[in-house]
Amino acid sequence: MIKDLITKNRSYRRFRQDVAVELDTLKDLVDMARLSASAANMQPLRYILSCAPEKNALIFSFLGWAAYLKDWPGPREGERPSAYIIVLEDTRIGHPLHCDHGIAAQSILLGATEKGLGGCMIGSVDKKGLRRALEIPDHFEVLLVLALGEPGEKVVIETVGPGGDIKYWRDGEGVHHVPKRSLDEIIIG
Numbered sequence: 001m002i003k004d005l006i007t008k009n010r011s012y013r014r015f016r017q018d019v020a021v022e023l024d025t026l027k028d029l030v031d032m033a034r035l036s037a038s039a040a041n042m043q044p045l046r047y048i049l050s051c052a053p054e055k056n057a058l059i060f061s062f063l064g065w066a067a068y069l070k071d072w073p074g075p076r077e078g079e080r081p082s083a084y085i086i087v088l089e090d091t092r093i094g095h096p097l098h099c100d101h102g103i104a105a106q107s108i109l110l111g112a113t114e115k116g117l118g119g120c121m122i123g124s125v126d127k128k129g130l131r132r133a134l135e136i137p138d139h140f141e142v143l144l145v146l147a148l149g150e151p152g153e154k155v156v157i158e159t160v161g162p163g164g165d166i167k168y169w170r171d172g173e174g175v176h177h178v179p180k181r182s183l184d185e186i187i188i189g
């Protein structure tokens with residue numbers, strides 16, 4: 001079950017923008033992050049939720065999409081995410097940040113996958129711009145933006161070829177291919 005979910009949980013960057021994601025769904029996903037592991041149990045993460053078209057459009061303007069797809073500027077109007085969860089650190093907690101946000105993001109995306117949604121972690125964020133636009137107080141650090149919605153593209157996994165190229169690519173039919181290193185390559189001892 002969990003392996004199926006992890007396999008299905010791909011990074012989706014094109015969505016059916018007309019399919020709304022409810023606020024309660026986002027809250028339920030954050031609840032899964034809330035229940036996840038946290039270094040020293042400090043729980044420094046905070047969240048901003050968005051599922052309204054205007055707020056979504058604002059957030060979208062600060063995101064960078066699929067750096068390897070040089071000719072693709074990101075999802076066009078109509079295929080953009082229907083919702084976002086912005087993951088922030090409350091720096092007032094004052095404890096060194098470890099990988100809490102990665103764990104939280106994965107919990108959220110696995111939960112989204114189980115609900116028939118899909119998403120993408122976005123680290124390429126104009127954090128200053130987003131902070132200003134959403135009037136985020138200085139003591140919150142933007143860590144990641146999670147784009148969410150009903151997937152509107154097909155994503156397939158393949159094994160990295162002999163040339164070792166790990167760059168994802170899109171074929172003529174618009175299918176997104178993600179090369180993954182083999183188990184033999186990554187287990188080193």
Ligand SMILES: Cc1cc2nc3c(=O)[nH]c(=O)nc-3n(C[C@H](O)[C@H](O)[C@H](O)COP(=O)(O)O)c2cc1C
Pocket residue numbers: 009010011012013064065066067120121122123124125155168178
């Ligand atoms: C921390 C992190 C940051 C990422 N940032 C971006 C990003 O800024 N833009 C983007 O399009 N994808 C981003 N991704 C998605 C990766 O490109 C994606 O995970 C990778 O291509 C493998 O595809 P998969 O998630 O389907 O396995 C990010 C992923 C992670 C884990």
